[in-house]
Amino acid sequence: xxxxxxxxxxxxxxxxxxKKPLVHSITNYVTMNYTxxxxxxxxxxxxxxxxxxxxxxxxxxxxxxxxxxGTLTLARVEAMSKAGKKADKRGIPIILDxxxxxxxSLRTGAAKRLLEELPIRVVRGNPSExxxxxxxxxxxxxxxxxxxxxxxxxxxxxxxREHIATIAVSGKIDLATDGKELCRVYNGHQMMGYMTGxxxxxxxxxxxxxxxxxSPFEATAAALSYFGLAGEKxxxxxxxxxxxxxxxxxxxxxxxxxxxxxxxxxxxxxxxx
Amino acid sequence: xxxxxxxxxxxxxxxxxxKKPLVHSITNYVTMNYTxxxxxxxxxxxxxxxxxxxxxxxxxxxxxxxxxxGTLTLARVEAMSKAGKKADKRGIPIILDxxxxxxxSLRTGAAKRLLEELPIRVVRGNPSExxxxxxxxxxxxxxxxxxxxxxxxxxxxxxxREHIATIAVSGKIDLATDGKELCRVYNGHQMMGYMTGxxxxxxxxxxxxxxxxxSPFEATAAALSYFGLAGEKxxxxxxxxxxxxxxxxxxxxxxxxxxxxxxxxxxxxxxxx
Amino acid sequence: xxxxxxxxxxxxxxxxxxKKPLVHSITNYVTMNYTxxxxxxxxxxxxxxxxxxxxxxxxxxxxxxxxxxGTLTLARVEAMSKAGKKADKRGIPIILDxxxxxxxSLRTGAAKRLLEELPIRVVRGNPSExxxxxxxxxxxxxxxxxxxxxxxxxxxxxxxREHIATIAVSGKIDLATDGKELCRVYNGHQMMGYMTGxxxxxxxxxxxxxxxxxSPFEATAAALSYFGLAGEKxxxxxxxxxxxxxxxxxxxxxxxxxxxxxxxxxxxxxxxx
Numbered sequence: 001x002x003x004x005x006x007x008x009x010x011x012x013x014x015x016x017x018x019k020k021p022l023v024h025s026i027t028n029y030v031t032m033n034y035t036x037x038x039x040x041x042x043x044x045x046x047x048x049x050x051x052x053x054x055x056x057x058x059x060x061x062x063x064x065x066x067x068x069x070g071t072l073t074l075a076r077v078e079a080m081s082k083a084g085k086k087a088d089k090r091g092i093p094i095i096l097d098x099x100x101x102x103x104x105s106l107r108t109g110a111a112k113r114l115l116e117e118l119p120i121r122v123v124r125g126n127p128s129e130x131x132x133x134x135x136x137x138x139x140x141x142x143x144x145x146x147x148x149x150x151x152x153x154x155x156x157x158x159x160x161r162e163h164i165a166t167i168a169v170s171g172k173i174d175l176a177t178d179g180k181e182l183c184r185v186y187n188g189h190q191m192m193g194y195m196t197g198x199x200x201x202x203x204x205x206x207x208x209x210x211x212x213x214x215s216p217f218e219a220t221a222a223a224l225s226y227f228g229l230a231g232e233k234x235x236x237x238x239x240x241x242x243x244x245x246x247x248x249x250x251x252x253x254x255x256x257x258x259x260x261x262x263x264x265x266x267x268x269x270x271x272x273x
Numbered sequence: 274x275x276x277x278x279x280x281x282x283x284x285x286x287x288x289x290x291x292k293k294p295l296v297h298s299i300t301n302y303v304t305m306n307y308t309x310x311x312x313x314x315x316x317x318x319x320x321x322x323x324x325x326x327x328x329x330x331x332x333x334x335x336x337x338x339x340x341x342x343g344t345l346t347l348a349r350v351e352a353m354s355k356a357g358k359k360a361d362k363r364g365i366p367i368i369l370d371x372x373x374x375x376x377x378s379l380r381t382g383a384a385k386r387l388l389e390e391l392p393i394r395v396v397r398g399n400p401s402e403x404x405x406x407x408x409x410x411x412x413x414x415x416x417x418x419x420x421x422x423x424x425x426x427x428x429x430x431x432x433x434r435e436h437i438a439t440i441a442v443s444g445k446i447d448l449a450t451d452g453k454e455l456c457r458v459y460n461g462h463q464m465m466g467y468m469t470g471x472x473x474x475x476x477x478x479x480x481x482x483x484x485x486x487x488s489p490f491e492a493t494a495a496a497l498s499y500f501g502l503a504g505e506k507x508x509x510x511x512x513x514x515x516x517x518x519x520x521x522x523x524x525x526x527x528x529x530x531x532x533x534x535x536x537x538x539x540x541x542x543x544x545x546x
Numbered sequence: 547x548x549x550x551x552x553x554x555x556x557x558x559x560x561x562x563x564x565k566k567p568l569v570h571s572i573t574n575y576v577t578m579n580y581t582x583x584x585x586x587x588x589x590x591x592x593x594x595x596x597x598x599x600x601x602x603x604x605x606x607x608x609x610x611x612x613x614x615x616g617t618l619t620l621a622r623v624e625a626m627s628k629a630g631k632k633a634d635k636r637g638i639p640i641i642l643d644x645x646x647x648x649x650x651s652l653r654t655g656a657a658k659r660l661l662e663e664l665p666i667r668v669v670r671g672n673p674s675e676x677x678x679x680x681x682x683x684x685x686x687x688x689x690x691x692x693x694x695x696x697x698x699x700x701x702x703x704x705x706x707r708e709h710i711a712t713i714a715v716s717g718k719i720d721l722a723t724d725g726k727e728l729c730r731v732y733n734g735h736q737m738m739g740y741m742t743g744x745x746x747x748x749x750x751x752x753x754x755x756x757x758x759x760x761s762p763f764e765a766t767a768a769a770l771s772y773f774g775l776a777g778e779k780x781x782x783x784x785x786x787x788x789x790x791x792x793x794x795x796x797x798x799x800x801x802x803x804x805x806x807x808x809x810x811x812x813x814x815x816x817x818x819x
């Protein structure tokens with residue numbers, strides 16, 4: 001395990017709590033309450049405006065922008081594009097969560113358009129979504145993955161190089177790459193697969209870390225280990241996915257920086273291929 | 274109590290967990306997070322897309338379709354109609370939850386239109402909603418019922434025969450009929466009345482069971498007893514409706530099939546009148 | 547502390563539970579599930595319709611109307627205006643929650659328009675929002691406050707007199723004024739700052755109390771002390787903001803009227819300036 005990265009994770013968590021970055025999310029209606037609560041539990045601030053009439057003004061106050069394709073509409077894609085351009089002008093990081101890409105042409109088209117138009121720093125998806133983005137698979141199960149993480153490693157690498165971005169793939173072991181380095185995050189718990197929005201929340205947490213870091217790759221690895229470790233802690237106090245979801249918010253809130261430094265299990269390797 | 278139906282309930286729960294049917298819900302924004310979590314806790318998969326631009330593609334991946342009239346808009350009725358027609362072509366079951374029907378003409382009109390256009394297999398509502406659908410009452414309390422279940426029994430029977438569908442009425446004792454048989458499900462807990470979305474969630478759980486059963490009537494009775502029994506278990510670990518909602522998700526997740534077989538309290542009678 | 551107001555708070559809680567007023571909320575998508583659950587836990591009923599096509603009919607069934615500017619759109623402002631006019635005709639109380647006012651011109655414009663058009667009885671916001679409404683500040687943090695409560699006291703007073711309304715400001719100590727009297731509510735817990743929707747929920751609870759009281763000022767003070775006291779109780783059973791949110795619903799549900807009478811810490815003074 002990489003001790004430097006574990007230390008970095010703890011440092012970034014401390015920074016999030018000190019700076020309380022405002023994360024503006026244009027996101028789906030299913031999980032927006034949970035991701036807002038998760039951001040507050042991390043120590044960040046959250047705002048979820050999505051109307052075309054106000055996204056530019058709102059993103060002008062923000063420290064990071066989340067674009068999440070769940071429960072998408074055409075109007076929301078326009079608002080995302082508008083907000084993203086403003087975020088670009090202001091130099092704040094943008095993260096894309098391509099929920100359900102490959103399942104419908106609306107989502108696939110939106111993901112492609114946003115990736116082309118905007119300097120997206122991080123994309124976080126499940127293996128099927130990342131494979132779809134790299135035109136190497138389909139998404140037969142809507143917003144769930146049917147592929148194991150390692151199958152998406154090559155696709156992630158290609159995407160990272162094509163878009164000069166960090167690509168993160170969530171799964172039993174999380175994976176992230178910026179095209180040069182590749183990390184595997186061993187923190188996490190299977191219970192995350194039985195709640196809705198675990199992926200969306202990982203994305204939101206990464207956004208908070210991105211807002212206080214100059215390295216999208218490090219911010220992603222750090223956030224994923226923090227989120228995964230909180231999941232491990234939550235699982236110990238849970239009787240099922242209901243209590244797990246609640247305890248996960250508590251665990252994000254209570255995580256001490258030293259605890260994260262000791263518990264983060266991040267492995268860094270050179271990206272091959 | 275009907276032992277065959279209790280056995281059936283356990284069998285169908287097992288099937289849901291094995292087949293993990295994808296339930297596509299076009300539903301309200303108030304309870305969509307909770308119903309998604311409930312579906313995952315049951316062992317099913319969930320997707321909640323509602324944009325007219327993508328509902329047909331999304332329903333093409335699904336094993337059942339939920340149409341829920343909460344927080345309705347005209348645009349959403351169009352999307353429901355479109356998705357429903359596609360579901361019909363694919364032969365996957367459709368279930369309607371007429372939330373607040375009778376309270377506004379938008380909802381009443383939508384329910385009538387969808388019932389005319391689509392081969393809806395199950396309608397689940399509260400007594401006031403079912404009475405409204407059968408043109409035998411009004412809905413003076415918005416989305417809550419002001420009538421006891423038994424008052425809606427005759428209306429349910431008429432609707433079942435008129436639409437060749439299973440009609441389920443939720444209440445202290447749940448009731449369902451396909452026009453030939455009538456079942457009463459004695460599982461459940463009054464705490465369900467103090468949380469939002471208990472009805473919507475019952476509908477979602479029925480959808481998951483519908484997806485793995487050839488009999489809408491049996492699937493409905495089975496799902497209602499499973500959901501009600503989970504409520505009974507959750508109530509034992511709750512201090513109020515907050516903890517109850519959370520424990521209900523745990524209980525859906527943890528319910529053993531054998532436990533359901535022993536705990537399901539379903540009574541079947543010939544439908545009279 | 548004011549014993550008469552504490553007694554009044556207990557009385558109004560009793561009335562809410564007896565009359566079960568229907569609160570119609572046109573509100574944001576982030577917190578609508580939570581506020582609906584909170585209303586049910588209080589003993590009130592909740593309906594969240596927002597489509598222009600049905601808001602007038604829905605508000606015709608309601609006993610109070612909440613207009614909440616979170617996740618606002620232009621279309622929703624129109625629906626709010628329509629619903630508000632109907633509420634006015636029917637003589638039911640309207641409460642405005644100006645979420646994020648000052649952050650975008652959409653929200654600022656909407657708040658001004660609704661305050662001009664409608665006989666709003668109560669406005670509840672955080673200090674930054676109330677300062678913005680009174681044209682005495684900006685809102686640099688989106689939907690969060692950057693000002694302490696006491697800084698907004700003068701602005702609240704001016705607004706109360708200008709709009710002949712009760713203005714409530716949430717914070718460590720809550721404050722409310724009708725332009726003549728001013729109350730400070732000492733109930734509450736800092737954990738409320740780590741969950742999303744604490745403010746929205748306070749607004750919803752005030753709406754339920756407004757529906758059963760002839761004095762908006764008393765209803766507001768009573769509801770804030772009830773909500774704050776529930777927060778204190780919830781905090782004792784919580785390990786973080788996740789469990790806190792859940793326990794808060796339980797505490798609203800379980801609060802005995804006598805407990806509120808003894809625990810309400812409301813101070814009333816003449817409004818100065």
